[in-house]
Amino acid sequence: MPNQSQIFNRVVSDQEVWDFNVFADGIYLITIQAKAKNWRQNFKRLFSDDDLAVQVDDYLFTELSGKKREFKGPGTWNGNELKNSSKSVIILLPLKAGAHKLRFWVDEAPMLENISVEEMNPDIKEKLVLSLSHDASAIDFIYKNIEIENLEVKYNDNTHSQKSIETKTDTDTIMITIKRPQDKKVESVIVQFKSTIEMNYKIGRIKLYQDIILSSSVNLRSQPDDESKILESLADGEQINILEEVVIGKFIAGKSYVWHKVGAHGKIGYVLSSFVEIQGQEREKIIELIKFWAQKLNIESSYVLALAGCESRYKVYATGGPASDDRLGRGIFQLTNQLKIDLNDDSKPFYSPISDLFNANQNVAAGVSYFKWLNTTKYKKSTESFKKSVVAYNAGTGNVPVVGKLNLKNYEQQTQNLVSCVLENSQKKKWGNIWWPILLFVIGFFLAAHGFVTKLNYASAQNDITIDAISNFEPDRSIRISSATSSVDGMVYFLANTSFDCGAQNCHSVLFQLDTKSGQIRKIMDDVFGAAVDLFPSPDGRYLALVALVHGGVCNSGVYYDIIDIQSLTNLAISGYHSGRYTAEYVGDNKWQNNNAFSFSLTQVNCTGTQRGTRKGEYVYNMDEAKLLMRMEQFGPENNG
Structure with a gap:
């Protein structure tokens, strides 16, 4: 195809897009030349330096982190480093025939000089020589989705420098910065391919976040639905080739109707988009965006x-319903x-x-x-x-x-x-998994429910269970799936409460066990006193410590501990730490010291009457002896014990 190029020699705007078309599948060379001023040269802009980064289609080659977007590293132009000199970014990658675009991310006023797109000779088998006619102080060479053995740089004085290529399994994009030596000009870059050139136009990975599905693998299906033939099992983290990015298929509740047509293990099939991260759509990149x-x-x-x-667990193709319903939300922010x-x-x-x-x-x-x-x-x-x-x-x-x-x-x-x-x-400081006050989206396919409803229906191939059998539930009382969950050897434990804040008599909790392998769910503790708020499995997975709270108004609360033997499903309520002298209890640190000793700390307060004061205690419950020991007792103001 003929080369596509444009000379700009002007300031580029933030989010400016340059559209281009390629007319055949193949390897393409994209060259972008620009310059950026440092903070001293930018006195008219209050001494802020110019910064520029480039995005090809949906893949941005740098991070967007930091309060100020001062891009550094390959694929960027940093004014404080360039000091108004030119830099070239050369990108070698496979592109499918059709429309593509470059998007520019800008701080202040970098100068875009020129852009060119060139198709590489499809007969190239081993070596590619890139002749460089432009003069630049630095060159970033980026290759994406193709394998290269090594890189050699030739200067105008006929000297060479070798750039060794290390194999990297954690990324499909390799970026190398070539700095121009003093009084030399980069004349060409010689690319040595591996023995065979395998062009992967778009790459994705199976990515199974716990707030989407609790599983270590998903199925490659023969059709875009969850009832078609299973071709392969794909493990979390496994690389796949994206053959068709958007395929409209069966809507999977709480997730999407968009499936990807992919290649894996020598087979072609379909995977739900919720379980795949395509290059440029990784969760961390969406969060930074x-x-x-x-x-x-x-x-x-x-x-x-x-x-x-x-709304979406940061999934680009999340949908609120099937494709036929045009009223429902789509995408990361579920826009209608x-x-x-x-x-x-x-x-x-x-x-x-x-x-x-x-x-x-x-x-x-x-x-x-x-x-x-x-x-x-x-x-x-x-x-x-x-x-x-x-x-x-x-x-x-x-x-x-x-x-x-x-x-x-x-x-x-x-x-x-x-x-x-x-x-x-919104109170979180770290962004990774989304914590729901209900467990519906954590359990993924296993619970087909819609929130705080009177009945939560569980459906699997083996059985159907309605979670409404908690003792003393009234017909109009809603069930709340607690955020407290724990996973032990493929078993997920979760709690259902009738309320968030529980008094002594106004709500109940039930502990359930979900087998993620068989899909079976069962009730293992019928009537937890209070609102269960946390679960702590022992290191060997035999015991499960449960913490529940009750509230009776201002300065009137209690903390209750139970330990469940998972093997026998027997329950032991820990006692011996309550005191009638105190009107409120507040939970502290909870942890297993070993397989047989559970420790917790508790602050007790009396803020009424004449017996005001506090007591802090640290306790250890020994499973072998079925005995509670106090390790430390400390009294606060206006209380002598």
Whole structure:
């Protein structure tokens, strides 16, 4: 094909896109030349240096971390390093025939000089010589999804330097910086391929996050549905070739209707998009993308990180229902087609043009823009601005009053669930797995349920169970799946409560065991006293320590411990630490010291009457002796013990 090129010699804008087309599958060379000033040279811009990074289609070659996007490393232009000199970034990669794009990420005012795209000779078997006619102080050579043996740099004085290539199994993109020696010019780069050139146009990996599915493998199916023939079992972390990125198939509840057509183990089949991370769509990259747009639009990043995590688990192809239902959300921020119309209206205060709801960058930019408007404009004056914004995001602004108190009970359970999830996750400092106050999305395929409902239905090939058999449950009482979970040898333990805050008589909890291998679920503890809040398995997995709380008002609470023998499913309630002199108990550190000793600390408080004071105790329960020992006792003010 003829070369495609353009001379710019102008300042490039942030998020500017350069579109190009390739007319045949093959290996292509993309060359970008630009320059950037350092902070001293940028006095007109308050002494901030220029920075630039490039993205090819949906793959960004650098990180977006840091309060200021000062990009460093291969694939970037850093003004403080370049000092207004030119640098070339050369990218060698396979491209499928069709439309492609370069996107530029910019700080301040870097100068884009030129771009060229060139198809490499398809007959190349072993060696490729890249002749460089441009003058640059540095060159970044990037190759992606092809295997190279070594790299040799030839200078204009006929000297050479060898760049050894180390095999890397944790990445499919290798980046090398070639710095120009003083008084020399890089004349050519000689690429030595491995014996055979295998072109993988798009690569993905099986990635099984615990907040999506509890499993170490998924199935490669003959068709895009979960009932078709199983071709292979694909392990977590296994590399696959993406043959067709978007295939509309059967909707899997809580996940997506988008499947990927992939190649693996010499076979071609389908995997649900929820279980795959395609290059450029990794969770950490999506999280950094959200942080970038939060910073750019000046909104607290934890708000929108929690919202996106709870809406989609940061999955690009998450959907709220089947493809036939055009009303439901799609993508990372679960944007609807109706909202898409408003987002493309430049008269709207949250205007953010979006053509494809599954485009990660467009979806994130639009989702952050819309939520910012809700939180900082629409409900700005409300004391419940954040909560109202989350409700309005899900239920619509017409259903959320600007003035007055918000009553969550007036909204559908799905909305209540989202609010709980976002409020709890917005307090996190580290972003990886999303912690839901319900276990529905942690269990994945195993629980087919929809939130705080009267009956939670469990379905498997072997049996159907309704989780409504907890003792003393009234017909109108809702069941809450607790966030407390534990996994031991393929067994997942989780709790169902009738309420979040439990008094002595107003709620109950039940402990369930889910076998992730067979899909069987059973009730193993019928009536836990109070609201169970945490589980601690012993190191050998034989015992499970359970912590439950009860609340009776201000300065009136209790902590209760049970230890379950998983083998015999017998329960032992720990006693001996309660005292009538104290009206409230607060849990401290809990841990197993070994397979037979469980330790915990407890603070007891009396804040009423004349007997005010505190007592802190540290205890160890010995399983062999069935005995509770106190290791330390310490009294606080106004209490002499």
